[in-house]
Amino acid sequence: MATALRRRSLAYLLLAPGTLWLVIFFVIPLYFMAKLSLDTEIPGTLHYHFTWAWSNYKEALQLYDTQFVRSFIYAGIATLLCLIIAYPLAYVIAFKAGRWRSLMLFAVVAPFFTTYLVRTLAWKTILSNESPITEIFHAIGLAPSGHILYTGFAVIAGITYNFLPFMVLPLYASLERIDVRVLEASKDLYASASSTFWKVTLPLSLPGVVAGTLLTFIPAVGDYVNAEFLGGANNRMIGNVIQSLYLTQSNYSAASALSFVLMAVIMIVVFIYIRFAGSEALMGQEAV
Amino acid sequence: MSGPEQTTITEPETSTAESPSVALRNVTKRFDDFTAVDDLSLELGRGEFFTLLGPSGCGKTTTLRMIAGFERPTSGEIAIEGEDVAALPPHKRPTNTVFQSYALFPHLSVEKNVGFGLKRKGVGKDEIAERVAAELQRVGLAREANRRPSQLSGGMQQRVALARALVNLPKVLLLDEPLGALDLKLRKGLQVELKRIQREVGITFVYVTHDQEEALTMSDRIAVMNRGHVEQVSVPEEVYDRPTTTFVAGFIGVSNLMPATVAGAGRVRLDGGPEVGADTGDLDNGERCAAVVRPEKLTVSLDGVGAEVDGKPRVEGVVESSLYLGTATQIVVNLGGDVRMTVLVPNADEAERQRLPGGGAKVSLSWAPEHMHVVRESPNGSG
Numbered sequence: 001m002a003t004a005l006r007r008r009s010l011a012y013l014l015l016a017p018g019t020l021w022l023v024i025f026f027v028i029p030l031y032f033m034a035k036l037s038l039d040t041e042i043p044g045t046l047h048y049h050f051t052w053a054w055s056n057y058k059e060a061l062q063l064y065d066t067q068f069v070r071s072f073i074y075a076g077i078a079t080l081l082c083l084i085i086a087y088p089l090a091y092v093i094a095f096k097a098g099r100w101r102s103l104m105l106f107a108v109v110a111p112f113f114t115t116y117l118v119r120t121l122a123w124k125t126i127l128s129n130e131s132p133i134t135e136i137f138h139a140i141g142l143a144p145s146g147h148i149l150y151t152g153f154a155v156i157a158g159i160t161y162n163f164l165p166f167m168v169l170p171l172y173a174s175l176e177r178i179d180v181r182v183l184e185a186s187k188d189l190y191a192s193a194s195s196t197f198w199k200v201t202l203p204l205s206l207p208g209v210v211a212g213t214l215l216t217f218i219p220a221v222g223d224y225v226n227a228e229f230l231g232g233a234n235n236r237m238i239g240n241v242i243q244s245l246y247l248t249q250s251n252y253s254a255a256s257a258l259s260f261v262l263m264a265v266i267m268i269v270v271f272i273y274i275r276f277a278g279s280e281a282l283m284g285q286e287a288v
Numbered sequence: 289m290s291g292p293e294q295t296t297i298t299e300p301e302t303s304t305a306e307s308p309s310v311a312l313r314n315v316t317k318r319f320d321d322f323t324a325v326d327d328l329s330l331e332l333g334r335g336e337f338f339t340l341l342g343p344s345g346c347g348k349t350t351t352l353r354m355i356a357g358f359e360r361p362t363s364g365e366i367a368i369e370g371e372d373v374a375a376l377p378p379h380k381r382p383t384n385t386v387f388q389s390y391a392l393f394p395h396l397s398v399e400k401n402v403g404f405g406l407k408r409k410g411v412g413k414d415e416i417a418e419r420v421a422a423e424l425q426r427v428g429l430a431r432e433a434n435r436r437p438s439q440l441s442g443g444m445q446q447r448v449a450l451a452r453a454l455v456n457l458p459k460v461l462l463l464d465e466p467l468g469a470l471d472l473k474l475r476k477g478l479q480v481e482l483k484r485i486q487r488e489v490g491i492t493f494v495y496v497t498h499d500q501e502e503a504l505t506m507s508d509r510i511a512v513m514n515r516g517h518v519e520q521v522s523v524p525e526e527v528y529d530r531p532t533t534t535f536v537a538g539f540i541g542v543s544n545l546m547p548a549t550v551a552g553a554g555r556v557r558l559d560g561g562p563e564v565g566a567d568t569g570d571l572d573n574g575e576r577c578a579a580v581v582r583p584e585k586l587t588v589s590l591d592g593v594g595a596e597v598d599g600k601p602r603v604e605g606v607v608e609s610s611l612y613l614g615t616a617t618q619i620v621v622n623l624g625g626d627v628r629m630t631v632l633v634p635n636a637d638e639a640e641r642q643r644l645p646g647g648g649a650k651v652s653l654s655w656a657p658e659h660m661h662v663v664r665e666s667p668n669g670s671g
Contacts, residue, residue, distance in 0.1 A: 181391040184358055187378040188385045189405035189452070203395045
């Protein structure tokens with residue numbers, strides 16, 4: 001009895017630091033933000049008082065619906081691009097890289113040695129009007145106006161670049177777990193290389209696809225750095241709006257309300273996604 | 289299918305009906321500087337249960353993988369029913385494999401696993417359902433059709449792997465130590481079942497194992513492999529009773545080998561022992577060889593002297609150990625110079641058993657001349 005009790009209290013003890021951290025830095029701030037989102041400004045004072053002002057939510061949605069929709073479109077396209085770029089890369093690292101595997105994995109995470117802001121600023125140079133990249137794109141007709149910077153394309157390119165490792169790593173982890181003999185069995189059972197991929201490799205790597213898309217999509221929707229540096233006035237995302245409401249316009253209630261709406265919509269989207277894509281993937285994972 | 293066909297007409301040379309099920313001609317496989325299979329030639333009859341037997345690293349699995357198409361031979365030819373398959377990838381060969389680890393598709397149900405091959409071949413939905421159901425019935429898994437491989441025991445997974453391969457009615461079924469991961473009791477049961485299924489379907493089985501007992505029980509013929517070479521190909525009785533090399537003799541059963549030299553046609557001289565009449569086959573005069581006598585064919589006695597009393601060869605030695613095994617007593621006799629012979633005496637009579645010599649006793653071993661068999665020194669080392 002005594003040991004069982006001690007063992008159980010040990011579990012709580014191990015959970016304590018994490019729980020404490022989440023309560024202090026997540027639950028409590030969330031509570032204050034929820035309260036703030038329902039406050040009304042006392043006119044001309046920059047002070048707020050609690051009034052159950054649901055109108056904050058209505059106004060936030062009415063005023064910023066364009067940026068809202070744009071955020072989801074940009075994040076969605078960037079996630080898709082990440083998946084298309086990362087899958088073959090992860091596949092090669094997992095199955096074909098041999099002794100280069102560690103080096104290639106290192107190359108994937110190497111950008112983290114430089115800060116996010118500096119890397120995004122570097123893209124400003126890469127996509128500037130004078131850059132050879134822009135000239136090439138212009139020459140082949142992909143940038144008819146002759147400039148890429150301050151367009152939606154630049155923002156999406158930046159997000160894709162910045163979040164690529166978050167897609168590659170979970171994909172690699174799930175591909176690497178696949179038993180190569182299962183792939184041999186598929187070929188032995190008359191499946192060509194391509195049908196082996198679609199019928200065996202891809203289904204078995206779905207847990208990685210789900211994890212990678214979530215790790216990319218969720219932070220990408222709320223991102224404001226890429227739109228701030230690489231986008232123009234017409235490419236602002238919801239993150240930029242929230243940032244400017246908080247830091248420039250000091251409209252804390254509207255910013256909080258907008259944050260909550262964003263959180264709710266992301267949760268709904270993710271929930272639907274997991275319901276459809278995730279159930280299959282999680283079953284695959286269970287059976288591996 | 290495998291029976292000899294009585295016909296008065298000479299078969300035309302081109303007839304594929306007469307070509308062997310699987311033919312390997314001078315097949316060599318090198319991995320970098322390691323030669324896994326060295327100039328191997330084998331012909332397998334149709335409907336034959338053929339076993340590749342040998343220790344790990346002898347090249348048996350590599351040979352199997354070359355027939356399946358997972359490995360390309362460095363040189364040599366592989367033909368299945370007369371058709372050269374060397375250039376074909378695995379999915380275009382008329383072979384199916386039962387993998388050592390089963391390699392079932394974890395994301396598919398038992399039914400979908402078994403139907404996988406037929407679906408890829410474009411067989412109709414109804415026919416797939418019918419054939420899958422019949423195959424699951426055969427291996428006794430009809431009720432597990434909708435379960436996932438992870439929900440099945442090792443023995444059940446093994447049956448799914450077998451059904452998944454057999455349902456496609458391949459010309460050759462390749463089995464890579466399929467029972468290796470199972471416990472002894474389950475393995476014995478599945479050996480019998482596998483043999484029954486093989487007779488039932490009449491498909492050529494190529495079976496890879498390192499377990500000599502399994503090979504002797506199940507095979508029509510056995511190829512004993514060592515270091516990439518085939519040392520002997522024969523029926524189980526022949527491999528057991530008349531091994532041709534020291535390696536085969538040692539690998540099959542207890543290695544009761546007495547080093548000897550050929551002393552003229554039909555004579556060998558045992559090292560430090562008598563000259564004995566024996567079938568020396570194509571061994572040359574003066575060539576080194578070994579004499580084999582199976583443990584159960586040896587007689588141990590305390591009173592022996594001389595070389596050939598009443599026509600039976602004798603050698604002398606000292607008892608090293610005596611071990612009671614229940615049905616028999618195992619006595620190890622040291623003939624000197626690191627040559628040890630194991631004798632198995634059946635425990636028929638308790639009084640007789642009490643009289644058996646114990647450790648340290650000087651004894652002589654004798655045997656009927658027809659039970660001694662001369663094998664050549666293994667050309668490929670002892671493995």
